[in-house]
Amino acid sequence: MENTTKYKTSLVLLLLALVVCFIVNISLGSVTIPFKDTFNAIFGGELTNDSWKYIIWNYRIPKAFTAIFVGSGLALSGLLMQTLFRNPLAGPFVLGISSGASLGAALLIMGTALFSGVFAIGIVNDLSLAIAASIGSFLVLLVVVVVSYRIKDTMALLIIGLMFGSITAAIVSVLSYFTDAEKLQQYIYWSFGSVGNLTWSQLLILLTIIVLGAILSILSIKPLNALLLGENYARSLGINMNMARYKIIIATGLLAGGITAFAGPIAFIGLAVPHLTRQIFNTTDHKVLMPAVLVYGAILMLICDTIAQLPSSANVLPINAITSIVGAPVVIWLLVRKKKMIF
Amino acid sequence: MNKKTTTHTALKVNDLSIGYRNKNEITVIAKELDFQLEHGELAAIVGVNGIGKSTLLRTLGNVQSKLSGSVQLDGKDLKKHSPIELASTISVVLTEPLASKNLTVLELIALGRQPYTNWIGRLSETDKTKIKEAISMIGLENLKHKKCYELSDGQLQRVMIARALSQDTSIILLDEPTSHLDLHHKVQILKLLKHIAHHTQKTILFTSHEIEMTIQLCDKILIMNKESHDFGEPCELIQKQAFERLFPSDTVTFDAKTGSFKIKK
Incomplete structure (x- = not known):
């Protein structure tokens, strides 16, 4: 409580770092655009090449914003889950929400081809994919809420989340056995994750979902802090645990489900960012952690996206591979440094 | 700290039954519990394993519901307290990590x-x-x-x-605050609790297996047995030979003179 100014300074520095990462991210890409022109494009100056303006405004800036929303949202949902489930290894995948989204996407891409033959051709586009993934994650969320009402044990919920992952993997492998290579490839590309290809209107939907999730999270700050002691202690402090649990689970579902629907499953951001933030801010207070996690998530995701872009080349690496390459060593480093993972 | 001046008994328990309710099945752990604690008293709940000490403590702390009977805090029924009111009346120290x-x-x-x-x-x-x-x-x-x-x-x-x-809070409930501690730290914690109770007028109730220490330090003791329970000041309880009934006499016996248990050889 004496460190408020220190936290504020750190947060301002982080925000500055975010702005730098944002500008670096949009100034790099497959087409080389001079830094001066990037700057002019953002602030309405004159450009030497009109197509550059188009690239920056309709491709690079939406992509950078997607990266920011995806990183912030996933990191926040990871923080919520680690506290709610008292488990340092919890992340958006653990509840099975990402698996639900994957299952929805798999059924749409490969299932339609399998069952309706000719009819399915042309149906699978980005929007229907997002809807299928949302339905998948929403259904899993419903199951989780029902189960959490009947079983108070949060470890049981974690195991149920893992089982959803297994079911998804099993169904995907069965489907892939019967579908043609092209459909399988489409699903695999989706499962690589991507922050590109979002229009401004899709971006607005994503932003709305994340803002809703963030509001619910902010309203849960007090219960989350009490949960650091344990559920019985939280209750003894006057917290309505059922209410708090619903709020946190719905926030998590909105964040993880919405993001997976638009950007595909993206690994490790939700798991690694909360741990990194706790290390650097050296606190467990969610009042401090929440804004910090949002900014850290955004920065890390922008960096991963910048790397995935392979500047000045036409190739794009799957973002999921980059987040894993960056995220997994972070988790290992934390384990080695701290001997055991604590949250 | 703040001394609440009130004429009411801090904690009053009348004909309380505790246990678990499962759909149609009711498991009674202990019944006919009757005792009351004043402000500023340090009290212990003792009894053999599984007799329901922790269940009683959890019921008093509203972590679980009672089966029947009444629990009054400062003259007001436990169930009539809102969660926040309760949180500012009772605090707990649990065994869970x-x-x-x-x-x-x-x-x-x-x-x-x-x-x-x-x-x-x-x-x-x-x-x-x-x-x-x-x-x-x-x-x-x-x-x-x-x-x-x-x-x-x-x-x-x-x-x-x-x-x-x-x-x-005016009441602090502690579940086995001295388990896993060595003799020195056990005494340290219990003396600390006594100091807090007497200096802040808080009512402190804890479960314990350290019967000999609680006899020396507590104002009141609740002895839980299968058939009946005894409640009172340590000296009264010794006179009533309440401690003799606590354990089967073929393992340990109670020495009223020293207030300690002897292993039966």
Whole structure:
């Protein structure tokens, strides 16, 4: 409580770092655009090449914003889950929400081809994919809420989340056995994750979902802090645990489900960012952690996206591979440094 | 700290039955519990394993529901308290481990102020004063910036007691506060509890297996047996030969002169 100014300074520095990462991210890409022109494009100056303006405004800036929303949202949902489930290894995948989204996407891409033959051709586009993934994650969320009402044990919920992952993997492998290579490839590309290809209107939907999730999270700050002691202690402090649990689970579902629907499953951001933030801010207070996690998530995701872009080349690496390459060593480093993972 | 001047008994238990309710099945753990505690009293619940000491404590702390009977706090029924009212009347120290040991001592003690803080948990000047008072009363100034995983069992127990103190309730319930501690630290914790009860007029009730120590330190003792329960001051209970009934006489016997148990050879 004496460190408020220190936290504020750190947060301002982080925000500055975010702005730098944002500008670096949009100034790099497959087409080389001079830094001066990037700057002019953002602030309405004159450009030497009109197509550059188009690239920056309709491709690079939406992509950078997607990266920011995806990183912030996933990191926040990871923080919520680690506290709610008292488990340092919890992340958006653990509840099975990402698996639900994957299952929805798999059924749409490969299932339609399998069952309706000719009819399915042309149906699978980005929007229907997002809807299928949302339905998948929403259904899993419903199951989780029902189960959490009947079983108070949060470890049981974690195991149920893992089982959803297994079911998804099993169904995907069965489907892939019967579908043609092209459909399988489409699903695999989706499962690589991507922050590109979002229009401004899709971006607005994503932003709305994340803002809703963030509001619910902010309203849960007090219960989350009490949960650091344990559920019985939280209750003894006057917290309505059922209410708090619903709020946190719905926030998590909105964040993880919405993001997976638009950007595909993206690994490790939700798991690694909360741990990194706790290390650097050296606190467990969610009042401090929440804004910090949002900014850290955004920065890390922008960096991963910048790397995935392979500047000045036409190739794009799957973002999921980059987040894993960056995220997994972070988790290992934390384990080695701290001997055991604590949250 | 604040002395609540009230004419009511701090905790009054009448014909209480405790246990678990499962759909159609009712498991009674203990029944016909009758006792009352005044402000500023230190009291212990003793009895053999599985007799229902923790269940009683959890029922009093409203962690689980009673089966029948009544529990009154300061003359008002337990169930008529709102969650926040209850949180500012009863604080607990449980046996369950902390969910996160990454909290600093200061952060943990500050969480005791939750019933009084605003929606986001901002600490007011009063809250900060109460936290400081709790820290100085338990003597934790040197530890306050340490993380909980760095503490020994005895230190952690004192921190948990400080957290309950900062919650500023008239009743503190502790479930086996001295288990896992060595003799020195057991005595240290129990003396601390006695000091708190007598200096702050808080009512402190805890479960314990340290019968000999509770006889020496507590104002009141509740002995839980299968058939009936005994409640009163330690001396009264010794005279009533209540401790003799606690354990089967073929393993240990109670020596009324020294107030201690002897192993039957």
